[in-house]
Amino acid sequence: MEYDVVIVGGGPAGLSAAIRLKQLAAEKGAEIGVCVLEKGSEIGAHILSGAVMDPRALNELIPDWKEKGAPLNVEVTEDRFLFLSEKSAFKTPNWALPENFKNHGNYAISLSNVTRWLGTMAEALGVEIFPGFPAAEVLYREDGSVKGVATGNMGIGRDGEPTENFQLGMELHAKYTLFCQGARGHLGRQLSEKFQLNKDADPQVYGIGIKELWEIDPAKHKPGLVIHTAGWPLDTQTYGGSFLYHIDNNQVMIGFVVGLGYTNPYLSPFEEFQRYKTHPAIRSYLDGGKRVSYGARAITAGGLLSLPKLVFPGGALVGDDAGFLNASRIKGSHAAIKTGMLAAEAAFDAIQAGRQGDELAAYPESFKASWLHGELNRARNFKQWMSKGLYLGTLMVGIEQKVFGGNVPWTLHHQHRDHEMLKPASQCKPIEYPKPDGKLTFDRLSSVFISNTNHEENQPAHLTLKDAGVPVNVNLRTYAGPESRYCPAGVYEFVTGDEGGDRLVINAQNCVHCKTCDIKDPTQNIVWVTPEGGGGPNYSNM
Incomplete structure (x- = not known):
């Protein structure tokens, strides 16, 4: 199938790019063929975020968004x-809060719902959207430029052979292809390696965000209240924090983020989140309430200095596929929308000029001239300071943001990738986590159940190992099997066989597509590839 622009990923970045392309075509009286591929069963199914949204970019994309619902x-x-x-909580006085922690004029939202709405806006403009079709492979022209993508074959059995439901994947060719797959997009990663897009950037660093949706006692509900925390249950040297957002319908969104640069292999981000909910200042909202939904997703946290080169012959990286999230504000959806618009404008102008397959140099240039670049530049040292510990990090971020407004003459750099940071288990103290009570705290499997995660069971596992011996011979022996703890969905478990030997079991059907294993595996032996279309979580109101 031939298009002018193929967009991989139906999140805020991809849909905003599609909408902007169609808007420009309507303004100029031009025709432009645009399609969006989405691996989830529907638009919004895989979208998970806090989220407090800055509407600045949405105001630019669809000024009358309120009227449009x-x-x-x-x-x-x-x-x-x-x-x-x-046991206690210290509230920072509001006068002492830097601007990045002030949310006046912002909205507590379900990003999956906002994304579904963006999907309806895109379809109304004539964008072709294909949910349930993951882009599995990048296609190249003879000159090496990106020609488009191929979707995965459907109906392949666990043994790798076609079943009676076999369906061949499609090739989608385009003048330009925009990759908008979110944090650690698997094709974005391949493109970065092929075109050396990261060679002049700091290493990208990540966090894992784990989230639950709760219905709480109406007497405790305060629509529009936004709470963030730092400190317990994490130690002062481990980056992380929490959010608790009161939305409508007596619901709260509660979540926990742990930086994936942590060093103790015994740490479990999922268990830390469960423990956090038992704090008196937090459980007071949840007691008597009911957990409705659960999910997890990796987020990029490196900021401006970790951004790769954004363009390559025939395409571009957009949104969190490049790493545009502003970790200091805990916000990325406005950046996804803005970069989607900028990439679309560059692609539209190139197509109107009769070009195809070259580098869209106008996209990074317009980003550098945008308000988004200024915002990320002011926050460029945030994660680097916070990686130095809670106290020093808080002090220096406070000085940079409160005193200097982010306009400081110094720049700090990330030195290491997250997977390099784990210490051997022999150098670390095991962490004892309490058993879940089933009311406030829960286990992984009951959590995955309410994420509505499902995969066709008779398909090859989409979590692959480069070397099947490494999990036991290296990860288990040296690092006490960290994959059984950093995965928030119970995908990885070490079991002892009848003859006494250990082996790794991969429960791929549990996978919520968070990408944490692809990031944190200390040997980089786990490679995440696309499962059959429509698999994974089906988030509602998340």
């Missing part, structure tokens, strides 16, 4: 930032 219904009414110890 965008689900931004709960404006932020109050910000609270708490430092937690095990």
